[in-house]
Amino acid sequence: MQTHKAKQVAITIEAPMERRLRAAIEEAGVTGYSILPVLGGSGRSGPWSAEGQVGLAGGMVQVSCIIRPDRLDGLLESVFSVVERHIGVVTVTDCDVLRAERF
Amino acid sequence: MQTHKAKQVAITIEAPMERRLRAAIEEAGVTGYSILPVLGGSGRSGPWSAEGQVGLAGGMVQVSCIIRPDRLDGLLESVFSVVERHIGVVTVTDCDVLRAERF
Amino acid sequence: MQTHKAKQVAITIEAPMERRLRAAIEEAGVTGYSILPVLGGSGRSGPWSAEGQVGLAGGMVQVSCIIRPDRLDGLLESVFSVVERHIGVVTVTDCDVLRAERF
């Protein structure tokens, strides 16, 4: 099937920052993204787990955007302004997409 | 360690379509896949969130298949027949797998 | 924006093995990983679903590590010693990361 080159940007960020990250993504002109739950993990700030937690403070989410390659820089800059002072991981992966007209 | 080339196909699709997508994947001869929850997101049909939802209609799931590269076309065609009329995103990424005999 | 080459290792493994896998990852000197829930799936051992389950035995989780490429072999070896006898899938994907100093 016909596929098209795209980039997948995955941002793992603290849950209380989700709203701001979404705003930043939309500001970069990207309207498509999905949010995946993260159950726990470990990093420089130590291990954590969502289990039994009530507050947002403890948790993280992963925001994944599939974009056209030419939008990458704009998106990363916008995202960076949010994650800059915060913990979190940003990865970019090459991928192919079906139905590229959607992006 | 010894790894082998493979493709990861990730399909984000509405929850009510999950059963049909699984059937399509299996029809393409692929028996290995995992289903990840999606908490929310945004796209051409606007933003959504699973929070507080009771019905399936609102939510989406992500189905991820790791396959041998030569199975890609068959899988994509089968998947496309399901997602064609529906909202959803299909990406293909190159990856390497351990224990390739399993795929 | 400035990005750096990295590897994303994703390990889908049975929930009862999670603790051991985390230990193995940390033994390989990798301290950063995230754990994502898996709702269900299918493989050589048949289809399964987390829905309505009480015990750990039925479920799986996906552990995702972003690492510097030179750490890949160490990590894979350590991970392999855990997944060897167990069901589960290990994939490696090339990616770029922001803020590489963190890895």
Next chain:
Amino acid sequence: MDGFLSLAASNLGSPLILSFVLGVVAALGRSDLVFPEAAAKALSIYLLFAIGMKGGVSVAEHGIDLRLGTSVLTGVILSAAMPLVAFWLLQIMTRLDRVNAAAVSAHYGSISIVTFVAGTSVLESAGMTSDGFMVAVAAAMEAPAILSALWLISRGGSGATVDADLWREILLNGSIVLLVGAFAIGMIVGKEGMAEIESFFVAPFKGALCLFLLDMGLVAGRGLRRSRDVLTPGLLAFGLLMPLIGGMAGAMGGLLIGLPTGSLFLMMILAASASYIAVPAAMRVAVPEADPGIYLTLSLGITFPFNLTLGLPIYLAIARAISGG
């Protein structure tokens, strides 16, 4: 009128409605208050099971009677026929295309079980009774509307087809299975069997419903915030008019078969209310072209709050007036 005003006031001042309002306000004010999805689903299972079982127990008490059959039949006819009315109205009042109009009308033929449950608790507060089998009527009314809507669409030449899988999904969807299953359990165990479990299923019911309505308010408010632009004046008017028409249709059906006041009221509610769980899921599968922003906003954002706040006292006043109750 006086009776209606006091009914309306007591309804609006009930903890159920206030909880719903709190949810709507919190969502519109963009509070970060949210219900976990799992908790909302668990609550809905609890409510469906409880309401189904109570209905079954009450039927076991009073014996099955012919009216069960005629009531279910009336419900099925209402559910199948109302989409045609709604479709026609939508074509007059709005600019929706055929597919979207049909999808919306499926929702109005089908029912909202939470509105039904809120109605039973209005009855209770008013010290009135109703027939237990109305739960079975509710279950029977979920699906027929979907078929009418799909027929409307296919008549327009669009390819909405119902395969065996979709049939099963529609007829065996979770809420129908729970309602009917719990109804059957209630009929089998009767009042005695219920006694052992009523401190779980009966006493705390209304409080649990408060929390569920809080969640529904949050979801409805969030939906409204997101889909404001969708709401043309025509759609809004439809969302307020259609439940009244449905209510009247329900009243006529109920009168025809001689339902007593309480059950008549519930029949009106079933006809007046619009689905926001089962039908949307079926539409996503069978008619993906239809915009969920339209049908969900209408049924959950407009008609549901309307029924809950003003509709219930209106329908009760009417039911009393016409049945002489």
Next chain:
Amino acid sequence: MDGFLSLAASNLGSPLILSFVLGVVAALGRSDLVFPEAAAKALSIYLLFAIGMKGGVSVAEHGIDLRLGTSVLTGVILSAAMPLVAFWLLQIMTRLDRVNAAAVSAHYGSISIVTFVAGTSVLESAGMTSDGFMVAVAAAMEAPAILSALWLISRGGSGATVDADLWREILLNGSIVLLVGAFAIGMIVGKEGMAEIESFFVAPFKGALCLFLLDMGLVAGRGLRRSRDVLTPGLLAFGLLMPLIGGMAGAMGGLLIGLPTGSLFLMMILAASASYIAVPAAMRVAVPEADPGIYLTLSLGITFPFNLTLGLPIYLAIARAISGG
């Protein structure tokens, strides 16, 4: 026989069993009815906590007595010994290899707390009492069977080893900690402390158990649908025979230490029931080669429903007959 038939009928007609049956039927009919995982886990925490606490309170009431010790010991011996019997039976009746046979037998030595709980509520309905310490016996019987099974496997030369981590996981697994912890809390707070919280832990208990059994029915039904091919006649026969053998072993153990009817009945249930939570998790870690499709289908799909529906009245009739209760 007459007593048994009426017991069986009243058991089969109880809301608990009917809820389970509803779940099985819904799953076999492929309804989309599902319980959220979080809700199932929360319910199980509630049930374990409640049953543990009730046991503790009852022990506080009646004082600790020597029989607590002898009963726990009997339970431990039964749990450790039954896997040997099961293993031997499996080698006669089925073609399972050593590893799978050992894994299955671990499940039958261990216990199903839900079956136990259902048993206590059968006792209640029958107006009978039992010793609070039977909860401690239940907790004590979870783990020994695992060790017997691992020993069976290692004797066969396969490398199933139990490291310190696994030891801790087995002995401190959530359900043991909850049962024992809540038991201790119950002993400390006694009847008075319990009074403040019994409208949460006691009154709604049976209703909550209904919902949990509905979920168990869904899970068991789904499992059966998926693993039909696994079920050879030999395995099926084992899944129905082994609980009866276990029940008789429990009865003998209980008689030996002089348990009164109610507790004897519970001891039979513990011995007759098979684990489907703690043991499977341990097996996945220690014996990944064993096929969960076999042991889960047997314990959850065959033995659990059998015990719940027919087993309970059978064991109660036997307990009454042999203890003269």
Next chain:
Amino acid sequence: MDGFLSLAASNLGSPLILSFVLGVVAALGRSDLVFPEAAAKALSIYLLFAIGMKGGVSVAEHGIDLRLGTSVLTGVILSAAMPLVAFWLLQIMTRLDRVNAAAVSAHYGSISIVTFVAGTSVLESAGMTSDGFMVAVAAAMEAPAILSALWLISRGGSGATVDADLWREILLNGSIVLLVGAFAIGMIVGKEGMAEIESFFVAPFKGALCLFLLDMGLVAGRGLRRSRDVLTPGLLAFGLLMPLIGGMAGAMGGLLIGLPTGSLFLMMILAASASYIAVPAAMRVAVPEADPGIYLTLSLGITFPFNLTLGLPIYLAIARAISGG
């Protein structure tokens, strides 16, 4: 002293505290016992809604009185002022930098609603009453401390700014909205409206709180296990001293405005307790440089258990002594 010892003993022996202890012990022993996140959140919604509504109903009963206003004002002043005290103490007692010290002090100015709820249930057990409006005081004390802390940080030249979004998040955070909303609902529906739902919100409350405290114990224990190294003797001392200072400040404020014993006790608890839900979330957004390992360990791992076990009886004894209650 005698009174205190018996209070302390009865508090430590209550099912609430024992449940918490069980959670801590299970977590420290690395049991795999966990609460699903969704269940913990659902429980917290239930508890907040119930406590808010009960407060509102009680205010509806006794009429709004001037003391509501003065109490809320006192609470706001305490919440805003205590971070300054805490900050000063932290600079004396520990080596925390300005940002971390300010972040910690925000937690101590704000409140822990669970500690408050545990306090109301201590009052109940002691047969004492309190003013319903103390719930409003609790809600009012959540946020001011955050602003004081941010002001402390910005004075130090660091760029912690509060944009409109963060303002809304702080003031409309879920727990404030629930508390205030349910309080308003309680005031509107009054005792009569509450009667219909109290078998959900009142009777099972304490039992539900047990499970929630079990979860809090698990989370606190896990946090302690992970952050042991963070805890210098200075921090530990602060975590035990600060609640006592806060409690005394609360006592003085309460005495000044003439609160009766029960409410005085609750005011002391509010001042003594430290936030671990709302404030941490705000800190992650506004002051990401601050280490959550420090402030969460202190407030949830040290101060919360201290208040729950020893603090409550201490505060009650003091409240009684100084108010002559």
